[in-house]
Amino acid sequence: MEPAIAFGVVLRELRKRAGLTQEQLALEAGIERNFVSLIERGINQPTIRILFKVAGALKMRPSAIIEAVERHLEVGIKAKSGMGHND
Template identity: 45%
Template sequence: MDIAEAFGRVLRRARLQAKYTQEGLAFAADLQRNYISLMERGHHQPTISTLVSLSNALECSPLDLLSDTLTELQVGKGDGSPQP
C-alpha cells in the first residue's frame, strides 16, 4: 500500500465518522467532489493547504490525519514500520 492509498482510507473513515457525504465534505472544505473521490481512491494526494482545509471541515487536526495515515501504512505493510 502506498501513502496515497493509506491517506484515502483515513480520509474516508474520517468523512464517514463526521457523517459527511463526499459532496458535503467537498462543500465544507471548498473542494470539488470528484477530488474527494480521487483522494479516497488513492489516485491523488492532498497539498498542505488541502490537508488543512479537510481537517478544518472534519473538525480535526491535520496532524491527526497524518498520524492516522502513518498508522494505516504500518498496518498495510504488516511489519510495524512505515513505508517510505
C-alpha cells in the same frame, strides 16, 4: 500499501465517521466533490493547503489525519510481515 492509497482509505473512514458525504465534505472544505473522490481512491494527493481545508471540515488537526495514515501504514506492514498474528 502506498501512502497515497492509505491517505485515501483513512480520509474515507474519517469522513464516514463524521457522517459526511463526499459532497458535504467538499462543500465544507471548499473543494470539488470529484477531488474528494480522487483523493479517497488514491488517484490524487492533497496539497498541504487541501489537507488543512479537509482537516478543518472534519474538525481535526491536520497532524491527526497524518498520524492516522501512519497508523494505517504500520498495521499494514505488521500484517504483511506476520507480526500482527498471535501464533
